[in-house]
Amino acid sequence: MAVKWIVFILVSISVSSLPAADQQRPNIVVILADDFGVGDIQAHYPQNKIPTPYLDRLVQQGISYTDAHSGSAVCTPTRYGLLTGRYSWRTRMQEWVVAAYEPPLITEDRPTLPGFLKEQGYRTACIGKWHLGWNWPGAQPSRMTEKRNGLWKLQWDFTKPIKGGPTARGFDYYFGVDLPNLPPFAFIENDRLTTQPTAGFQLDHSEGIVLPRGFVGAPTAPGWRMQKILPEITKRAVQYVHDQAQQASPFFLYFSMTSPHEPVVPSAKFRGKSGIAPIADFVMETDWSAGQVIKAIDQAGIAENTIVIFTADNGHSHYTGWDDLINAGHFPSGPYRGHKGDIWEGGHRVPLVVRWPNRIKPGSESHQMVCLTDLFATNAEIVGAELPSNGAEDSMSFLPSLLGKKSDQHRTSLVNHSNHGEFAYRDGPWKLVFKMSGRNLQQSRGKPTITELYHLDADIGEQKNLVKQRPKIVAQMTADFQKLIDQGSSRASQISANDTQVRFDTIQERRWAPAQK
Known part of the structure; x- marks a missing residue:
């Protein structure tokens, strides 16, 4: 299993494969943890050091996937892929994430999972982190910029509706934050800020570590406390479950957590609880948060008609206390190489746990x-x-596979993308990597990538590069990958188009690539 986790709740089963009495559409709940490592669930890695009793129980009740992956090793692109079923590198965004005040990555005409489920009669809600862009009102439009967070000092009108967000992309209801470490620092409900951000952000080191020090002075709701974000969205998600359990029609809840992503701000009852470091405390609070939503499903009496899936958006972060965890004997990436942002397995291999009473063993x-x-x-x-x-x-x-059945129609290949725009292509146990040639992104822009080949069944740590020993495999996989790009789709029967020219043989020169002509 890998580094980042998400919890995801799905219910029921294909109508055609159930007896008539069981043909009830399931509730679907997705709990997406943010920067939660595969090694962070103790039931999967008993030698690791952070207690996770709620997720351990989920593992005991459901199925765990050992070869599950996010499409990217960072936040925005994974969220795009989860909600659209499309790799984010097919968009104009070729590296990193959507920055402060940048526009929606999901276009208005793009089908989304919540929009699709609404058409099937579902009520849909997103609670938590969005991080897929909005059209912020102001003297200037939200726009794609090459300078990271180049828009945050501009003037924006926070009294007006914010267009292009969750409620314009398939969700009936939204409550949360764009993300916890970018302005404006305030809660958003549907398409409006709940409190006007009339204060300026100031560092308060009593809150935690890895605070957004680059945004001092940014628009902030008066009295804003980052330690209250996770408890508040947890409370809202729990209440949503209880409210919807009283309704006749099914619901889809996408609970997009803000932890253990930075700022690392465990609330008072978790501070110091791990005995290791603040990041370990925050992992424990993440376990608690996911557990409250699962507990709400059980208490509401809807567990048997709800599938619970826990996973994450990418690998564990390496800059929020990684060394403290390693020194304590806790390995967030398990046996895998790398961490959040990397093209290596630790960057994108994620845990995926699904509970489905009376359906899943x-x-x-x-x-x-x-x-x-x-x-x-x-x-x-x-x-x-x-x-x-x-x-x-x-x-x-x-x-x-959820139901323990074999099928010829399943995924055998996979594309992964790094924070810097590097690609990897999987074919069964083989992994072909196209990595940067320079020491950093700026030195590598426009330059050819370096190709490496690994056999994961024999070398899970990606230590033995076989590119010179297996030239035929390299050639075939490269051709197959190019075909998948050119087809615009991974589905054999579908021909589509990318939003821009996609190259894996060189590192992109721009973060936002030109639109495809």
Whole structure:
């Protein structure tokens, strides 16, 4: 299993494969942890040091995927892939994430998982971190900029609705923050700030560590406390579950957590609880938060008609206390190389745990390759609906494996993307990496990538480069990868188009690539 985790709740099963009495559409809840390592669930890695009793129980009740991956090693692109079923590198964003006040990455005409489920009669909600861009009102429009966070000092009108966010991309309801370490520092409900950010952000080291020191003076709600973000969105998610359990129609909840991503701000009852470091305390609070949502499902009496999946958006962060964890004998990436941001397995291999009472064998394990883009197709099969012909290009259902059934129609290849825009292409156990040639991104821009080949079954730590010994495999995989790019889709029967020219043989010269002509 890998570094980052997400919790995801899905319910029911494909209508065609259930007895008539069981043909009830499931509730679907996604809990996406942020920078949560594969080694952070103690039930998967008992030798590791951070207690995670809630997630340990989920593991005992469900199935764990050992070869599950986010499409990217960082936040925004993974969220794009999860909600659209499409790799984010097919968009104009070729590296990093959406910065402060930049526009929506999901275009208005793009099918989304919540929008698709709404068409099937679901009520949909996103609670937590969005980080997919908005059209912020102001004297100037939100726009794509090469300078990272180059818009934050401009003037924006926070009294007006913010367009292009969750409620314009398929969700009926939204509450949360754009992300906890970018301005404006305030909660957003639907398309408006709940409190006007009339104060200026000031560092308060009593809050925690890895605070957003680059945004001192940024618009902030008066009395804003970062330690209250996770408890508040947890409370809201729990209440949503209880409220929706009283309704006749099914619901989809996407609980996008803000932890243990920076700022590392464990609340009072978790501060110092691990005995290791603040980041370990925050991992414990993340476990608690996910556990409260799962507990709410149980207490509301809807557990049997709800699938719970926990996973994460990428690997564990290396700059929030990594060395403290390693020195304590806790390995966030397990046996894998790398961490958040990397093209190596530790950057994008994520835990994926699914609970489905009376459907999934408790305490079971699957070695099937899965990508978080596959949640779209899996849900489509669960509700018995066809995928949209104009979307979900990189989504493949893993429903049979959830039910312990074998299927010829499953994922055998995979594309991963790093923070710096590097690519990796998987074909079964083989992984072909196209990495930067320079020591950093700026030195590598416009230069050819370096190709490396690894056989993961024999070398899970990616230590033995076989590119010179296996030239035929390199040539075939390179050709297959180029075909997948050119086709605009991973689905054999679908021909689509990328939003820009996509290159893996060189490192991109710009963060936002020109639109495809």
